[in-house]
Amino acid sequence: MVGMGKDLTNKTVGELGAVVGDLGGKSYFGGYIFSFIHTRDVVDISEITPLPKVFRGRLVEEGYYIGRLGLVDRLEDPDGTVKFVFELHDGPRVETVLMRGAEGSDRNTLCISCQAGCRMGCSFCATGKLKFGRNLTAGEIVDQVNYVWANCGRISNVVYMGMGEPMDNYDEVLRSVRILNDKNGKNIGQRRITISTCGVTGGIERLAGEGLQVRLGVSLHAATDETRKRIMPIAGRYPLVKLIGSTRKYQRVTGRRVTFEYCMIKGINDSNADAAGVVKLIGSLKANVNLIEYNSHKGCSFSPSDRARIHRFRDILTGDGIETVIRYKRGRSINAACGQLGLANSKY
Numbered sequence: 001m002v003g004m005g006k007d008l009t010n011k012t013v014g015e016l017g018a019v020v021g022d023l024g025g026k027s028y029f030g031g032y033i034f035s036f037i038h039t040r041d042v043v044d045i046s047e048i049t050p051l052p053k054v055f056r057g058r059l060v061e062e063g064y065y066i067g068r069l070g071l072v073d074r075l076e077d078p079d080g081t082v083k084f085v086f087e088l089h090d091g092p093r094v095e096t097v098l099m100r101g102a103e104g105s106d107r108n109t110l111c112i113s114c115q116a117g118c119r120m121g122c123s124f125c126a127t128g129k130l131k132f133g134r135n136l137t138a139g140e141i142v143d144q145v146n147y148v149w150a151n152c153g154r155i156s157n158v159v160y161m162g163m164g165e166p167m168d169n170y171d172e173v174l175r176s177v178r179i180l181n182d183k184n185g186k187n188i189g190q191r192r193i194t195i196s197t198c199g200v201t202g203g204i205e206r207l208a209g210e211g212l213q214v215r216l217g218v219s220l221h222a223a224t225d226e227t228r229k230r231i232m233p234i235a236g237r238y239p240l241v242k243l244i245g246s247t248r249k250y251q252r253v254t255g256r257r258v259t260f261e262y263c264m265i266k267g268i269n270d271s272n273a274d275a276a277g278v279v280k281l282i283g284s285l286k287a288n289v290n291l292i293e294y295n296s297h298k299g300c301s302f303s304p305s306d307r308a309r310i311h312r313f314r315d316i317l318t319g320d321g322i323e324t325v326i327r328y329k330r331g332r333s334i335n336a337a338c339g340q341l342g343l344a345n346s347k348y
């Protein structure tokens with residue numbers, strides 16, 4: 001197995017500076033390496049031409065390399081959504097989804113994965129049914145953005161809502177945010193990056209203290225612990241009172257608005273009483289809600305709420321002053337919609 005500690009894609013500018021310093025190079029060589037990897041998409045150390053040839057040779061001799069993901073499939077939905085299936089160097093596969101903005105818009109949102117599989121086991125999610133593979137390194141997370149940017153154009157927004165639970169791979173996720181945000185690289189604004197959690201409260205509180213401007217998404221999906229436990233096993237460990245308490249603390253520290261994700265599942269969490277419950281839970285927070293039209297998939301007994309039901313649910317929330325947007329299914333024909341990642345291409 002390749003020594004991942006030698007992967008230059010996986011290092012911040014500061015870490016690269018330390019690497020070159022240890023090898024007797026000038027500290028600014030670290031900036032060259034970073035920008036050539038993250039803006040010029042070089043795949044080989046020999047292509048970083050501002051570095052003296054001897055020094056490039058030294059890096060190679062020491063076992064350093066530029067880690068890149070291998071694309072194994074690319075699928076396009078008629079609605080413009082594109083799914084990329086990448087294979088990690090040791091075998092697991094992860095999926096990344098590009099959602100293009102409306103015609104004329106420069107908004108291109110990339111939904112990225114941070115783990116191969118997921119330990120959280122949400123019953124409505126295909127990824128949750130996979131055997132957990134491993135955490136991705138920051139380099140493997142960032143390279144999803146690098147690949148799609150190089151092949152499909154500029155990415156304006158990044159959401160950590162693909163395969164895996166970001167708070168369960170906290171350190172690598174945070175390092176990847178810092179790499180993506182670095183002005184020597186992709187320079188993606190922190191406010192254009194969303195980290196979404198299914199409710200790992202320790203991670204929410206830790207994120208509050210990072211001094212970052214990233215957005216926080218919280219997968220709520222139910223207004224009572226009873227319903228939540230039915231579809232999200234994590235609710236047993238982090239009950240709603242704890243989740244809302246941590247979210248409140250996060251908001252007190254950061255002053256930032258929080259987005260709650262709510263997947264509309266027929267007969268499970270979509271009644272008027274559920275909507276009233278959501279209002280009661282989050283009404284006093286500075287928050288907005290994304291109502292996600294559920295995507296059923298093979299092996300899952302749930303079905304999506306009717307559109308009229310979703311509209312009624314939204315009206316109850318907005319009637320109480322909660323900004324609410326309905327996210328209709330996208331990328332369904334390629335299994336790229338919310339909750340469908342990992343369905344067709346897992347081999348682990």
Ligand code: SF4
Pocket residue numbers: 118119120121122125126127128129162163164165198
């Ligand atoms: S919804 Fe998210 S946290 Fe839950 S199993 Fe799927 S990937 Fe994991």
